[in-house]
Amino acid sequence: MKNKIVQLLGIYFLALFTICIQSGCSDTEKDEVKVYLYREQVGKKIKELTDLQTNSIFGIKKGNYPESSRSILQEAVDNLKDFLQLIQSEQIPVNEIPKQTEQAIHEADVKIEEFKLTVLTEDLQVPAELYVDGKNGGYIDFGSHPEYSNFSSGFTVDLWFKFEEIGSFDFILSTFVDTDNDNPRLRQGWAVNYFGEGGMSLLRMTYALGVLDLYEPGVTFGEEQKWVHIAMVWDPKKIVENGDYGTFRMYLNGNLVKEEKLWRNDYNPNVQNVSMIGFNRTLFDGTIATDGKGANGYMKHLHIWNTAKSEAEVLKIMNEPETINGSEKDLVCGWPFTQVAEDDSKIVDLTGKYTAKLVGKYGWVEKK
Numbered sequence: 001m002k003n004k005i006v007q008l009l010g011i012y013f014l015a016l017f018t019i020c021i022q023s024g025c026s027d028t029e030k031d032e033v034k035v036y037l038y039r040e041q042v043g044k045k046i047k048e049l050t051d052l053q054t055n056s057i058f059g060i061k062k063g064n065y066p067e068s069s070r071s072i073l074q075e076a077v078d079n080l081k082d083f084l085q086l087i088q089s090e091q092i093p094v095n096e097i098p099k100q101t102e103q104a105i106h107e108a109d110v111k112i113e114e115f116k117l118t119v120l121t122e123d124l125q126v127p128a129e130l131y132v133d134g135k136n137g138g139y140i141d142f143g144s145h146p147e148y149s150n151f152s153s154g155f156t157v158d159l160w161f162k163f164e165e166i167g168s169f170d171f172i173l174s175t176f177v178d179t180d181n182d183n184p185r186l187r188q189g190w191a192v193n194y195f196g197e198g199g200m201s202l203l204r205m206t207y208a209l210g211v212l213d214l215y216e217p218g219v220t221f222g223e224e225q226k227w228v229h230i231a232m233v234w235d236p237k238k239i240v241e242n243g244d245y246g247t248f249r250m251y252l253n254g255n256l257v258k259e260e261k262l263w264r265n266d267y268n269p270n271v272q273n274v275s276m277i278g279f280n281r282t283l284f285d286g287t288i289a290t291d292g293k294g295a296n297g298y299m300k301h302l303h304i305w306n307t308a309k310s311e312a313e314v315l316k317i318m319n320e321p322e323t324i325n326g327s328e329k330d331l332v333c334g335w336p337f338t339q340v341a342e343d344d345s346k347i348v349d350l351t352g353k354y355t356a357k358l359v360g361k362y363g364w365v366e367k368k
Contacts, residue, residue, distance in 0.1 A: 035087065035094060038101040042084045045108050049077045052112065060124040061342055069118040076111035080104060126340040128364040134279030134294025135167065138361035142276040143354060144286075147306075147332050149175040149189045149276070150269035153238060154246070154308030155332075157192060157205075158231040158317055162298040163224045170194040170295035172230075173302070174281040175270045176206055182284075185212045189270030191281060192232060194221065194295070205232040205250065208268040215264070217248050219257045227298075229253050229318045235308035236265035249308075254315045278302075278356075298365075303334040326350030340364045 053073045057064050083104045086092050092100060132138040142148065161172055175189035187208040195202045195218065204218025229252065236246035245262040274286035280294035301321040307330040309317070317324065324334060326349070334350040341347045344358040 035097060038097050039084060039087055041101055041105060042080050042087070045105050046077055046080050046084075049073050049080070049108060049112070052115070053077075059342070060120070060126060060340055062120050062122050064120050064124075065115070065118055066120065066124065069115055072111055072115040072118070076108045080108055123342065126364075127338065127367040128340045129162075129298050129300065129367065130337040130358075131164070131298050131363050131365055132279040132358070133296050133361040134170070135292060135296050136294075136361045137359075139280040139288060139294065139359050140278030140299075140362075141357045141359055142278065142333075143356070144273050144275045145333075145354060146269070146271065148270075148304060150271070151234075151267070151306055153306075154233070154235040156231060156233045156305040156307065156309040156314075157190070157303075158229065158251075158305075158309070158314065159192070159302040160227050160229050160300045160321075162227045163194075164296040164298070166194060166196065166222065166224055167292070167295070168196045169293045170196075171277070171279070171281040171289075171293055172295050172297075172299075173276070173278050175276045176208065176281060177270055177272055177274060177284045178208075179284045186284070187212050187214060188268050188272060190232075190234075190267075192230060203230070203252075205234075205248075207234065208270075209264050210266050210268060213264075215248075215262070217250060217258055217260060219250060219252070221252075227300075229301075231309065231314045231317070233308050233314075234267060236262055236267070240265065249311075251311070251314045251318075254311075254318050256311060300337045301334075302337065304332040305330050306332050324350060326352060340366070 050073075053070065058067050058070065060066075083100070087097060087101075132140060157173065159173065163170075170193060172192040172194065174191035174193070176191035177186075177188050179186045189208055191206040193204060193206060195204055195216075201220055201222055202218035203221035204216050207215040209215050231249075231251040233247075233249040233251075235249065237244055245265040248258070248260055248262055249256060250258040272284060272286065274282045274284075277288065278299060279297075281289050283289055301324075303317065303324065305328075321336070324331065326334065331351060333354050335347060335356055336350070337347075341358070341364070344362075347356045347358070349355065
């Protein structure tokens with residue numbers, strides 16, 4: 001009887017011990033589950049933030065988010081990751097985790113609201129300068145339009161340009177094509193370019209005359225890292241009298257730097273259905289030249305006019321480019337290039353008739 005009582009007591013204490021052990025394990029598991037759940041909450045909030053960043057459209061159009069707003073969400077993600085690391089490394093007391101988790105998630109939600117408030121309610125205009133690396137594959141494709149090159153009388157090309165670095169032969173803006181050594185040799189169109197070969201250093205205008213001849217008036221030039229306004233004026237006489245074929249005029253920063261009588265007035269336009277190109281040129285078949293004769297630099301306030309501008313008109317264009325709005329009767333085309341484009345592949349000109357496409361190595365340098 002006594003032995004049986006001892007056995008029963010042993011069984012009782014063993015069961016009691018087992019229950020205590022199990023009870024202790026349950027508390028531990030309960031604590032671990034809590035920590036796991038809080039880590040899971042933080043992970044879900046990180047995913048919410050990253051999904052929001054991934055699915056949001058960043059740009060300058062209405063309904064987009066500015067690029068600068070990315071940092072708002074990224075900061076929230078980084079903060080939560082740092083907090084999660086503190087939990088995993090047990091640097092936060094278990095009993096503090098619920099409160100601190102709630103605070104961390106609240107701060108992330110505040111960032112989400114801050115981000116959403118940055119959505120653009122209208123298209124954003126970001127002042128910038130357009131840089132193109134024409135020596136390394138960058139260029140502007142203005143499309144193929146005979147209006148760029150074919151004129152019944154005089155015409156003017158003007159633009160602001162800043163060389164980053166002058167090369168030995170740099171095409172700035174061109175409708176010019178040349179069959180080079182083909183027989184017969186054909187040349188068509190015009191081009192603003194810098195020619196530095198053979199000891200020369202000329203900023204010049206190239207005009208195709210007749211079938212294969214050239215007229216290339218220019219002036220000595222060496223400005224780098226400095227904006228210069230360039231205006232080239234072809235002003236032929238419709239009726240030639242006493243050998244007077246008309247005049248060529250070149251202006252730099254509004255100053256007449258070259259004026260000379262034309263010896264011919266049979267300018268030959270580009271009729272090859274190839275694009276006008278900025279910072280490089282096209283070959284006769286319409287492909288982009290890869291001979292290293294592109295230009296590196298910046299361009300703004302480009303205009304082509306189907307009239308020969310006077311000195312007073314050139315000065316006004318140079319000093320008041322913002323007043324040109326596309327309604328001018330003699331304006332063929334024009335691009336300001338003074339703010340980040342909504343679509344780099346379709347930059348509409350001032351007249352609304354033409355578009356330009358940025359290709360290759362280029363960038364918008366925002367003005368602070």
